[in-house]
């Protein structure tokens with residue numbers, strides 16, 4: 001009997017400006033909660049969640065930046081062996097969208113060229129404060145061959161879908 005309790009194992013890495021909601025997305029997905037207040041720090045390097053897709057067990061190892069993005073100190077080791085990247089911005093923060101090309105340069109420099117990247121516009125529960133229209137983000141994602149999804153970690157909107165879509169795409173490419 002196999003010792004492995006899964007059919008697939010994928011490493012997923014979250015990147016994007018500080019404050020866009022990366023940690024909240026991970027905690028919503030892995031723990032089913034939205035942490036109150038500021039600073040949703042996870043004191044570990046990664047979280048694990050196993051999902052089932054068409055009868056197959058898919059183990060997701062999800063890496064969060066733990067605040068390192070504030071010091072621009074994310075390096076090759078973080079991107080190394082990532083199967084997928086979740087590049088997150090905040091739809092209520094134009095600045096977080098304008099930084100995306102910088103993140104894409106990092107991806108090009110450090111990630112392997114087979115990596116699957118999904119662009120995520122988070123905080124759609126704050127629709128009245130939206131600064132980045134959906135079409136603009138969709139066009140940008142398409143121009144860079146990225147998938148695109150809008151989420152709310154707070155309202156649990158599209159969070160499950162985000163990780164399941166990514167897992168499906170990774171299986172397809174495996």
Ligand code: GDP
Nearest residue numbers: 018019020021022023024038040123152153154
């Ligand atoms: P990170 O720096 O990218 O990890 O961002 P955090 O996950 O720490 O979230 C930063 C701030 O945004 C916190 O105050 C969160 O409560 C808030 N936040 C995160 N996701 C959402 C969301 O979907 N909706 C709303 N309204 N606030 C969010």
Ligand code: MG
Nearest residue numbers: 022023066067
């Ligand atoms: Mg964080």
